[in-house]
Amino acid sequence: MSGMFITLEGIEGVGKTTQLEFIAEYLRTRGRELVITREPGGTLIGEEIRSIVLDNKHTGMAADTELLLMFAARAEHINKVIRPALESGKDVLCDRFTDASYAYQGLGRNIPAARITQMKDWVLGDLKPNLTILLDAPVAIGLERAAKRSAKDRFESEALDFFETVRHCYLQIAEDEPDRVKIVDAAGTLEQVKQQVLTILEQEVG
Numbered sequence: 001m002s003g004m005f006i007t008l009e010g011i012e013g014v015g016k017t018t019q020l021e022f023i024a025e026y027l028r029t030r031g032r033e034l035v036i037t038r039e040p041g042g043t044l045i046g047e048e049i050r051s052i053v054l055d056n057k058h059t060g061m062a063a064d065t066e067l068l069l070m071f072a073a074r075a076e077h078i079n080k081v082i083r084p085a086l087e088s089g090k091d092v093l094c095d096r097f098t099d100a101s102y103a104y105q106g107l108g109r110n111i112p113a114a115r116i117t118q119m120k121d122w123v124l125g126d127l128k129p130n131l132t133i134l135l136d137a138p139v140a141i142g143l144e145r146a147a148k149r150s151a152k153d154r155f156e157s158e159a160l161d162f163f164e165t166v167r168h169c170y171l172q173i174a175e176d177e178p179d180r181v182k183i184v185d186a187a188g189t190l191e192q193v194k195q196q197v198l199t200i201l202e203q204e205v206g
Contacts, residue, residue, distance in 0.1 A: 002086070002087075002089045003085060003086035003087075003088070003089050003090045003091045004032075004092075004130045004131070004205065005091070005092045005094070005127070005128070005129045005130050005131075006023065006091065006093050006094070006129060006130065006131045006132070006133070006205075007093075007094045007095075007096065007097040007099070007129040007131075007132045007133070008020055008093075008094070008095050008096065008132070008133050008135065009096060009097070009100060009132055009133070009134045009181075010136060010137075010142075010170065010186065011137070011139060011142045011143075011163050011166055011167050011170070012142055012143060012156050012163070013142030013143055013144065013145035013146035013147075013149075014135035014136065014137045014142050014145075014186040015135055015145075015186055015190070015193060016095055016096075016135055017095070019135060019184075019193065019197055020036065020095055022194055022197060022198075023093055023133075023197065023201065024036055024093055026201050026205075027091055027093070027205070030206075032090075032091050033089065033090040033091065034090060034091045034092075034093060035081065035082075035085040035090050035091070035092045035093070036093045036094075037077070037081055037093070037094050037095070038094060038095035038096065039070075039073065039074060039094060039095065039096045039100065040053060040069070040070055040073040042073075042076075042077040042080075042081050042082075042094075043073075043076045043077055043080045043081060045072075045073065045076045046074075046076050049069050049070075050073065052069065053066060053069055053070065054153040054154050054155065055153070055154060056153065056157060059154060059157070061154075063105060063109035063110065063111055064111070066109065067101065067105040067109070067111055067115075067119070070101055071101070071123050074097075074098070074101075074123055074124075075123045078123065078124065078127060082094070083127065094129075097129060097132075098116075098120050098124065099132060099134075099170065099173055099181075101116050101119075101120070102116055102169055102173060103166045103169040103170050103173070104155070104166055107165050107166065107168065107169035108158075108162055108165050108166045108169070128180075129180060130180070130204075131182070131200075131204050131205070132177075132180050132181045132182070133181075133182055133184055133197060133200060134170055134171075134173075134181050134182065134184065135184050135186040135193070136167070136170065136183050136184065136185060137187040138187060139160060139163040139164050140160075141187050142163070143156075143160070171183070182200045184196045184200070
């Protein structure tokens, strides 16, 4: 594979959509072909699964069901979008990927990490992001921002403790894999966050 696989992670309200656009512009100005996508989603089947897992009418969904749906969407996503793009030399920029499963379904839903790793090994094979940018901010700040943009989906309706757990997992992943996962302090102004992202891109992408 010759394309670069970049993922963005973080809890709700940390500004992933804004930074996704900024990163895309950075890559395009350097003449790189790019595919922008998201999880769950990215394909017709993936987007339909996304509508199920985010819908508040499915509150109370079993944790295993949620995990399996996420990986079902991911399997389709990898086979139909991510691998073909990377193999053709295009970069892939993805809003969330497997780290989110460890954070949300793993620590958040108390599913053992070993079970998620089994799913990851099956569905991803040797596929792994080249770079993951973790936008990190205190939970209270993230949820306050998220509340201003739209009605809460099923995940955003979770209690504060759930997001504290998710954030903790993300930070642990970053500590365990510092070469891949780069932390950005997303609590500051938009320009402050962009500058941190820019520094990472200059170092990791060129």
